[in-house]
Amino acid sequence: MTTTSSPETDVVADGTTATRTTRARARIPWRFIGRRVAFYLFTLWAAITLNFFVPRLMKGDAVDSYLARNRGMSPEAADALRALLGLDSDRTLWQQYGDYLGMLARGDLGIAITHGLQPVGQVIANALPWTVGLIGLATVVSFLIGTVGGAVVGWRRGSRLDALIPVTTFLSTVPYFWIGLMAISVFSVTLGWFPIGKAYGIGTTPGLTFEFVGQVIKHGTLPLATIVVASLGGWMLGMRNMMLTVLDEDYVTVAQAKGMPTRRVLWRYAARNAVLPQIQSFALSIGFIVGGAIIVEQVFSYPGVGKMLLDATNAKDYALMQGGFLVIVLAVLVANILADVAYAVLDPRTRQSEA
Amino acid sequence: MSTIQLTARGRGARFGAGFAMFRNGKSIAGLSILAVFVIVAVFADQLAPFSPTQIDATARLQPPSGTHWLGTTHLGEDVLSQVIHGTRGVVVVGALTSLISMTIALVVGVLAGYLPGWRSEALSALANVFLVIPGIPILIIIASRFTNPPLWVVAAILGILGWGWGARVLRAQTMSLRNRDFVQAAKLNGEPLRRIIGVEMLPNLTALIASSFVGSVTAAILGLTTLSYIGVIPVNAYNWGTILNWASAQGAFTQNQWWWFLPPGLCIAAIGVALALLNFGIDEYINPRLRSAGELARAMRRQGLDTTAGVTAVRTDAGTDAEPEAEPDAVTPVGRAG
Amino acid sequence: MSDPLLSVRDFSVRYETAAPVDAVRDVSLTVHRGEVLGLAGESGCGKTTLAYGVQRLLKPPAVIPGGSVTWHDADGTDTDLLALGTDAMMAFRWDKISMVFQGAMSALNPVATVGAQLADVFEVHRPAMSRRARTAAVVELLEIVKVGGARIKSYPHELSGGMRQRIMIAMALALRPQLVVMDEPTTALDVLVQREILREITSLREAFGFSVVFITHDLPLLLEISDRIAVMRAGQIVEIDTAEQIWFRPQHEYTRTLLSSFPRLTAERKVAR
Numbered sequence: 001m002t003t004t005s006s007p008e009t010d011v012v013a014d015g016t017t018a019t020r021t022t023r024a025r026a027r028i029p030w031r032f033i034g035r036r037v038a039f040y041l042f043t044l045w046a047a048i049t050l051n052f053f054v055p056r057l058m059k060g061d062a063v064d065s066y067l068a069r070n071r072g073m074s075p076e077a078a079d080a081l082r083a084l085l086g087l088d089s090d091r092t093l094w095q096q097y098g099d100y101l102g103m104l105a106r107g108d109l110g111i112a113i114t115h116g117l118q119p120v121g122q123v124i125a126n127a128l129p130w131t132v133g134l135i136g137l138a139t140v141v142s143f144l145i146g147t148v149g150g151a152v153v154g155w156r157r158g159s160r161l162d163a164l165i166p167v168t169t170f171l172s173t174v175p176y177f178w179i180g181l182m183a184i185s186v187f188s189v190t191l192g193w194f195p196i197g198k199a200y201g202i203g204t205t206p207g208l209t210f211e212f213v214g215q216v217i218k219h220g221t222l223p224l225a226t227i228v229v230a231s232l233g234g235w236m237l238g239m240r241n242m243m244l245t246v247l248d249e250d251y252v253t254v255a256q257a258k259g260m261p262t263r264r265v266l267w268r269y270a271a272r273n274a275v276l277p278q279i280q281s282f283a284l285s286i287g288f289i290v291g292g293a294i295i296v297e298q299v300f301s302y303p304g305v306g307k308m309l310l311d312a313t314n315a316k317d318y319a320l321m322q323g324g325f326l327v328i329v330l331a332v333l334v335a336n337i338l339a340d341v342a343y344a345v346l347d348p349r350t351r352q353s354e355a
Numbered sequence: 356m357s358t359i360q361l362t363a364r365g366r367g368a369r370f371g372a373g374f375a376m377f378r379n380g381k382s383i384a385g386l387s388i389l390a391v392f393v394i395v396a397v398f399a400d401q402l403a404p405f406s407p408t409q410i411d412a413t414a415r416l417q418p419p420s421g422t423h424w425l426g427t428t429h430l431g432e433d434v435l436s437q438v439i440h441g442t443r444g445v446v447v448v449g450a451l452t453s454l455i456s457m458t459i460a461l462v463v464g465v466l467a468g469y470l471p472g473w474r475s476e477a478l479s480a481l482a483n484v485f486l487v488i489p490g491i492p493i494l495i496i497i498a499s500r501f502t503n504p505p506l507w508v509v510a511a512i513l514g515i516l517g518w519g520w521g522a523r524v525l526r527a528q529t530m531s532l533r534n535r536d537f538v539q540a541a542k543l544n545g546e547p548l549r550r551i552i553g554v555e556m557l558p559n560l561t562a563l564i565a566s567s568f569v570g571s572v573t574a575a576i577l578g579l580t581t582l583s584y585i586g587v588i589p590v591n592a593y594n595w596g597t598i599l600n601w602a603s604a605q606g607a608f609t610q611n612q613w614w615w616f617l618p619p620g621l622c623i624a625a626i627g628v629a630l631a632l633l634n635f636g637i638d639e640y641i642n643p644r645l646r647s648a649g650e651l652a653r654a655m656r657r658q659g660l661d662t663t664a665g666v667t668a669v670r671t672d673a674g675t676d677a678e679p680e681a682e683p684d685a686v687t688p689v690g691r692a693g
Numbered sequence: 694m695s696d697p698l699l700s701v702r703d704f705s706v707r708y709e710t711a712a713p714v715d716a717v718r719d720v721s722l723t724v725h726r727g728e729v730l731g732l733a734g735e736s737g738c739g740k741t742t743l744a745y746g747v748q749r750l751l752k753p754p755a756v757i758p759g760g761s762v763t764w765h766d767a768d769g770t771d772t773d774l775l776a777l778g779t780d781a782m783m784a785f786r787w788d789k790i791s792m793v794f795q796g797a798m799s800a801l802n803p804v805a806t807v808g809a810q811l812a813d814v815f816e817v818h819r820p821a822m823s824r825r826a827r828t829a830a831v832v833e834l835l836e837i838v839k840v841g842g843a844r845i846k847s848y849p850h851e852l853s854g855g856m857r858q859r860i861m862i863a864m865a866l867a868l869r870p871q872l873v874v875m876d877e878p879t880t881a882l883d884v885l886v887q888r889e890i891l892r893e894i895t896s897l898r899e900a901f902g903f904s905v906v907f908i909t910h911d912l913p914l915l916l917e918i919s920d921r922i923a924v925m926r927a928g929q930i931v932e933i934d935t936a937e938q939i940w941f942r943p944q945h946e947y948t949r950t951l952l953s954s955f956p957r958l959t960a961e962r963k964v965a966r
Contacts, residue, residue: 043484050493158652166635173573173627175581178620181599185608185616196609241638244645250799257750257794258814258864259786268813272804284486284520291491298585310585313495325492332489348804348848651754658709660753666782667706667749669757669775 032350036340040333047329051322052100109326110319114312120323124305128327130199131304134220135293138227139286145228146235147278151271153236154243165237172233176292180226180299187222194222197301223300227293231285238281242274249273276347283339287332294328382636388629392622395439396446403436407593419614426614429605437598438618444594445576445626448510452575455514457568460521465552465560467522468529479526486519494578498587509588513578521567528563532556566637573630580623595619697765698872698904699724699747699790704760706739706746709753716742718928719760724872724904726767731915731936732908733951734925740908743925744874747774748790749782764789767871788818791865793858795877800861801849807860808845811835814867834863837900838893855886859893866897874906879914891918913955916940924948 103109109120146168153161171179188196199219246252247270255269294306301307305324312320344350377386395402404424411431419426425434460482467478497512498504532538541551582588583596584603602608602616639645655661660668701724706717717739724730732740745751747762762774766789777785794800802810811831815822822830832842838859840852849857858878865873875894879887895918898905907919915922916936923933924947932945943949 039480039483040487042480043487046484047488050488158650158656166631169631169635170624170628173577173631174620174624175577175584177581177584178599178623181603181608181616182620185611185613189609189611241642241645245642250794251802253750254794254800255802257748257786257792258817259783259788260813260817261783264813264817268805269802273802276804284523287487287489290489292581294491294495295581295585309492309495310587313587321496325496328492329488332487336487346804348806349850655753658754660709660756666777666779667746667751667755667757668753669749671757671759 029344029350032344033341036337040337044329044333047326048101048104051326052097104326109323112312112317112320112323114315114317114320120319123308123320124323124327127303127305127308130302131293131297131306132331134223134297134302134304135227135290138224138293139231139289141224142228142231143235143278143282146232147239147271147275149232150236150239151243151266151274154240154247154274155266155270157244165240168233168236170233171229172231174230175295176226176230177295177299179230180223180296183222183226184299195219199303219300220302223296223302226296226299227289230292231289234285235278239271239274239278242277243270246270246274272346276343279339279343279346283336283343286335286339290328290332377636379636379639381632381639385629385631385633385636388625389633392442392626392629393446396442399440399443403433403439405433405436407432407437407440409433409436416612416615418612425618426612428601428615434598434615434618437593438595438622441593441595441598441619442622444506445579445622447506448513448579448594449572449576451507451510452513452517452579453568453571455511456516456518456571456575457521457564459515459518460525460567460571461564463518464522464525465529465556468526469533469548469552469556475526475530479523482519482522482526484519485516486523490516490578491581494582495585495587498582504588509579509582510575513575517571517574517578521564521571524563524567525560528560529556532559562637562641566634566641569630569634569637573627573634576623576626576630595622695726695728697723698726700761700763700765701747702761702763704743704747704762705758706742706751706755707758708755716755716928717746720925720928720930722923722930722933724906726871727902727904728920729898729905729907729918731919731922732906732925733910733912733915733922735910735951738925739928740925741876742928744792744876744906744908748786748792748874749774749777750786750792784818787814787865787870788868789870790872790874791868791870793861793865793873793875793878795880798854798857798881801857803849806846806848807835807852808847811845811860811864811867814864818868830867834867835860837866837897838863854882855889858882858886858890862890862893862897866901866903869901870903872904872906874908876908877910878907880909880911894918912951924951 107121109124111117112120112123115123149164153164184196187193195218197219199216252265252269255265260269290306293304294309296302297304297306298310305328309321309324309328312318312324377383409432411427411433413431415427415431416429417423417427423433423435425438427433428437463478463482467475467482470478493516494512498509501508538551538555541555546555579588579594580596580599583594584599586600596619598619599616602612602619607615702721704717704720705715708714708716720743722730732744734740742751742755746755746757749757757775760775764772764774764785766772772785774782774785801807808828808831811834812827815827815830819827828845831845835842835844840856840859840863844852844856849860852860862878878894879890882890891914894905897903907915909915912922916939919936921933921935922939923930924939924945925931926947932939932943932948934944939948940952943952
């Protein structure tokens with residue numbers, strides 16, 4: 001609090017501008033994050049409900065026949081499956097919905113028929129670390145390279161670097177699986193630099209050994225590179241376009257007038273502002289990247305959730321399919337929340353609504 | 356200024372410019388390539404030398420030759436014919452899907468942008484839900500329920516799932532247009548809602564609609580080929596994705612049977628390039644800064660000026676131009692007369 | 694008259710576009726130590742280009758095809774500003790000559806605190822200062838312009854227009870320059886705030902003794918606050934004289950037109966027929 005005011009107010013001297021500081025501003029924009037979380041909860045509910053309705057709208061006789069064939073299942077498992085897939089014709093739709101939500105709350109996603117009747121949750125838990133590691137790392141790397149690259153290309157407009165934009169954009173219009181297949185064809189088959197598939201060599205036992213980690217890296221390089229190359233173009237183009245807009249802003253001119261060295265103006269003034277819309281679009285494109293990564297897992301036989309989902313689809317293991325879908329949606333929502341938090345931290349204007 | 360003047364000026368100036376976005380070099384290049392594909396799709400039967408399912412048992416897995424320009428598959432089918440016929444599926448689904456998704460996006464987006472308050476928020480939330488939920492997993496799950504979906508069903512599903520991005524973009528633009536003078540003038544004039552949206556706002560949105568449409572087509576083709584490749588959509592009609600499916604299943608990638616997998620892949624890439632070019636062309640029209648920034652900078656470089664320099668260049672002798680500077684932060688040397 | 698601070702002789706600025714534009718043509722003027730020089734003219738006459746140009750702040754396609762700009766420092770040395778290299782020019786900037794820009798709305802970086810934006814001037818120009826010294830200097834600046842040191846962690850969007858403009862002024866004074874160029878500093882503000890800012894500038898001038906080049910289209914404003922006024926038109930100076938002379942005995946036709954275009958409280962009322 002700061003005013004040095006004299007008893008009689010001199011309007012012009014005291015001024016019409018606010019001179020009181022606000023006390024202890026909320027550093028965390030609760031309202032902003034709260035709205036986003038509410039939206040994500042709604043989306044999650046939509047996904048769960050969609051998941052609930054899909055088996056009931058389509059043909060379920062395949063499941064019936066499967067259940068009929070597999071008598072070895074425990075009665076509880078069979079019940080769980082029926083509840084999950086809507087085969088309980090003696091309960092109303094609402095009751096089924098209630099049962100379904102109850103199952104989810106307990107973490108019971110049913111039994112995976114294709115994985116020796118293991119609980120679905122278990123199967124997913126085995127596959128999830130591979131996916132999170134691969135996609136997480138690939139997305140971060142791609143975002144960083146694309147954003148930094150786009151900032152530099154935007155700063156040096158008109159230079160030879162401009163050629164990077166059409167090249168990377170072209171790469172991002174090519175389907176993920178194509179890039180993956182070409183990578184295999186060139187690097188694995190022809191050049192033999194990398195193994196063809198899987199996360200680690202057959203016969204290697206998982207553990208924190210050098211051999212295992214080395215294998216993971218060797219097997220993971222091509223899938224990682226595929227995802228990075230395929231998604232790079234979007235980041236670079238978006239960042240470069242934003243840079244061109246930001247560079248015309250007054251505060252960049254002012255910074256140069258103050259005698260700030262180029263590096264400081266480029267990163268702290270220009271790029272720092274241009275990256276904000278990037279983060280917003282990051283949140284929205286996560287769904288797309290995850291979709292592409294699922295395909296990459298298939299191409300490289302990488303034992304992640306994506307491949308698990310596809311295998312389950314082909315084998316008509318419905319419980320596993322639905323569980324996998326839910327987990328993927330959940331992961332995307334979590335990533336979205338993280339991106340929103342990052343945005344709130346980086347853009348002080350989001351906190352304005354709190355004051 | 357009278358309101359009538361405002362409306363007339365707002366409307367007339369934009370109509371002529373409506374299709375200028377297609378007149379720059381990149382758009383024309385993109386459109387030409389697309390035209391080639393469309394022609395191939397329409398005249399597939401005439402252009403393909405063989406029927407795509409015609410099996411020639413004597414000529415299996417052959418590299419390109421005089422009779423089979425692109426070689427044969429493991430069953431002896433002609434790859435070229437398959438690729439040509441595959442164009443039809445891609446073009447049809449691409450166009451149909453985009454039509455469906457853009458229509459939904461247009462209606463939802465513009466309405467959401469124009470209506471005030473909670474209606475706008477609700478529609479926006481709806482669009483965001485479709486955006487956030489990852490498309491491919493849903494498609495996998497839904498498509499797995501069909502045994503043999505016809506093309507239009509595939510297009511419909513893809514379209515219904517893909518309108519989110521277009522709606523979001525259109526809503527943002529409509530919201531900014533809503534407060535512009537000529538729209539306010541139209542409202543005060545008592546123009547009915549459908550006229551305001553249809554006649555006043557829509558022409559201003561054409562560039563954005565075109566850009567979203569192109570993006571939509573790209574996404575549709577990517578989605579179709581990807582889903583066909585992984586075999587989730589068991590389509591009867593050929594498309595490039597199914598060809599790659601068979602090629603992959605037969606180990607063509609590991610056995611270096613390039614004539615089988617390169618042509619369909621290159622076709623996907625080519626149509627992607629065409630759409631990207633078109634997108635660039637439209638983008639440069641929407642945001643002239645993108646084009647002029649590069650051109651201006653190049654023109655400056657040719658004169659020896661550096662666009663990123665923080666200091667104005669001094670040049671007292673107009674004729675003695677210094678060497679073209681390549682590094683930033685360099686100042687053109689001065690040729691002083693004294 | 695006091696001694697000269699900045700001598701500008703036959704200075705020109707040209708924009709090397711497809712059809713080159715001579716924005717400033719053979720301008721000669723002198724800014725004296727401790728004076729307020731007003732630069733008046735209509736939009737597009739080149740006054741901002743001139744002010745930016747002498748500091749070599751213009752971006753390509755602008756070039757300086759001729760003239761001289763000489764800085765007569767308080768310590769007795771003379772510097773030819775057109776001969777300086779990039780690094781020397783950047784070090785010179787803000788240290789000797791600084792600027793207050795118009796439209797403080799977008800002149801401040803929205804994602805950095807006000808304190809950080811003030812401090813980075815010290816970081817770049819006075820690298821020997823410790824962080825504590827920098828913070829103290831920033832707080833002092835904020836107090837001088839009556840924004841208050843408590844605002845050091847505020848973001849630009851949290852402040853009113855008048856406060857942002859005062860921060861711009863604080864930024865301009867950070868290194869105690871000898872000349873401050875003010876480009877329409879009050880144009881975007883309402884009249885009461887305008888008054889405030891002008892009072893501020895006057896009292897700061899009394900405290901620190903810097904010269905001011907005040908650019909505006911508002912000639913009556915200049916008549917109040919300037920010692921001398923230069924009237925510009927189409928890239929050239931048409932008249933330069935003391936404020937009194939400009940008011941009572943304008944020589945050039947254009948000056949008279951400019952003066953008469955501002956309505957006056959005590960003028961005869963013209964009745965429309």
